[in-house]
Amino acid sequence: MSPLPDPFAVTERGVTEARPAHAALRAAGPLVRIDAPAGGSAWLVTEDALARQVLTDPRLAKDPALAPEAWSRIGLEPTAAEQTSMTTADGPVHAGLRRAHAPLFSARGMGEHYDRMTAIARELLTEVADGEVDLAVDFATRFPVTAICDLLGVRDYGERASAACRAMFTADAGPAFGTFMELATVALTERGDNLATALRDRLPDGTSENDLRYCVFLIVFAGQITMDSSLGFLVAHLLHERPDLPDRRALDAYVQQNLRLHPPAPYTLWRFTTEEVELAGQTLAAHSPVLVDLAGITLDPDRPEGPDLVFGAGPHFCVGAQLAQLLLRAVADVLTHDFPAARLAVPFEQLRQRDFGGTQGSHLTALPVRLRPDGV
Numbered sequence: 001m002s003p004l005p006d007p008f009a010v011t012e013r014g015v016t017e018a019r020p021a022h023a024a025l026r027a028a029g030p031l032v033r034i035d036a037p038a039g040g041s042a043w044l045v046t047e048d049a050l051a052r053q054v055l056t057d058p059r060l061a062k063d064p065a066l067a068p069e070a071w072s073r074i075g076l077e078p079t080a081a082e083q084t085s086m087t088t089a090d091g092p093v094h095a096g097l098r099r100a101h102a103p104l105f106s107a108r109g110m111g112e113h114y115d116r117m118t119a120i121a122r123e124l125l126t127e128v129a130d131g132e133v134d135l136a137v138d139f140a141t142r143f144p145v146t147a148i149c150d151l152l153g154v155r156d157y158g159e160r161a162s163a164a165c166r167a168m169f170t171a172d173a174g175p176a177f178g179t180f181m182e183l184a185t186v187a188l189t190e191r192g193d194n195l196a197t198a199l200r201d202r203l204p205d206g207t208s209e210n211d212l213r214y215c216v217f218l219i220v221f222a223g224q225i226t227m228d229s230s231l232g233f234l235v236a237h238l239l240h241e242r243p244d245l246p247d248r249r250a251l252d253a254y255v256q257q258n259l260r261l262h263p264p265a266p267y268t269l270w271r272f273t274t275e276e277v278e279l280a281g282q283t284l285a286a287h288s289p290v291l292v293d294l295a296g297i298t299l300d301p302d303r304p305e306g307p308d309l310v311f312g313a314g315p316h317f318c319v320g321a322q323l324a325q326l327l328l329r330a331v332a333d334v335l336t337h338d339f340p341a342a343r344l345a346v347p348f349e350q351l352r353q354r355d356f357g358g359t360q361g362s363h364l365t366a367l368p369v370r371l372r373p374d375g376v
């Protein structure tokens with residue numbers, strides 16, 4: 001058998017081409033042994049049914065304290081003991097955090113912000129509406145972080161938060177994290193009613209200031225790194241296909257279809273076996289790292305009918321899924337109704353996408369657009 005491709009390789013390719021590794025890994029079986037970026041080996045789940053099993057099995061836990069001893073800590077979050085958070089905790093502690101977030105991030109809770117979110121999309125697009133503009137830079141990265149910071153009452157932190165999100169994957173992660181902590185402190189203490197203070201009021205008594213700030217950090221960071229990927233693809237397809245989107249149902253369906261074509265989170269976060277576990281006929285030792293290939297499974301032409309895995313599944317299902325879809329709908333709404341003449345400035349087929357390596361999603365390298373080609 002030929003060696004498997006590296007799922008974490010940096011590749012650049014055409015806008016409609018999937019990462020080359022997904023199909024080959026899927027063909028290799030439902031559970032594939034791969035080289036882990038942090039050293040040693042890991043397991044990748046490539047099949048829908050097995051993914052759902054893994055994402056609901058308590059023997060596969062998030063706590064980075066369970067990572068193999070040899071793993072470099074670079075790229076991992078603090079352990080659950082060092083930092084309680086939705087992304088490090090499981091069980092009752094995790095359930096408590098989810099309960100606090102649930103109504104605020106529900107379809108209903110988020111729906112209240114729709115008009116405000118469309119107003120921000122309109123404002124940012126109008127700012128760059130003259131001449132040709134690269135919407136990958138001037139909108140796809142700006143809009144999500146501006147919108148999320150606005151919900152948190154700290155819109156003035158938008159640009160700094162955007163830069164901090166990018167810096168989290170570099171040697172400057174320390175200062176970038178400091179920016180998030182400052183943003184969170186301001187949101188929680190100085191800005192009156194907003195999503196951060198609403199969350200503070202719902203979290204269990206005794207939640208530390210540090211844990212509160214980390215919750216705010218997660219909302220900004222997890223939101224931005226996924227949304228800036230998905231927005232570029234959505235806008236590109238929208239301007240190329242010019243679909244008829246007369247109402248909310250049509251907008252939502254178009255957004256969903258686009259998320260499935262370009263899953264913004266190609267892989268889950270790492271999980272680790274708490275004990276020896278039998279999976280798909282293989283024995284995984286305790287502390288084995290496991291990842292689910294969400295993009296590979298979603299793009300599988302033989303995937304069974306039913307819900308996709310774009311936002312994950314099980315207790316860690318994306319807490320921001322409704323917010324993400326609301327923001328994407330807002331953009332589709334504003335582009336089709338306020339900028340009906342908007343055009344791609346290059347043929348769709350010439351658009352390119354690139355990933356940064358690791359578990360991050362792909363981004364368009366550029367998205368040249370004329371929002372008002374006729375000057376109106």
Ligand code: HEM
Binds near residue numbers: 313
């Ligand atoms: C299209 C955009 C998005 C996609 C595709 C996406 C995808 C995902 C996925 C797949 C997970 C589960 C990871 C795992 O099980 O290991 C997740 C978790 C999470 N997402 Fe999103 N996400 C998106 C947008 C957002 C936004 C806007 C927010 C802001 C609130 C957000 C916040 C989170 C948080 C806090 C978690 C951790 C939840 C937990 O562990 O209980 N995401 N996301």
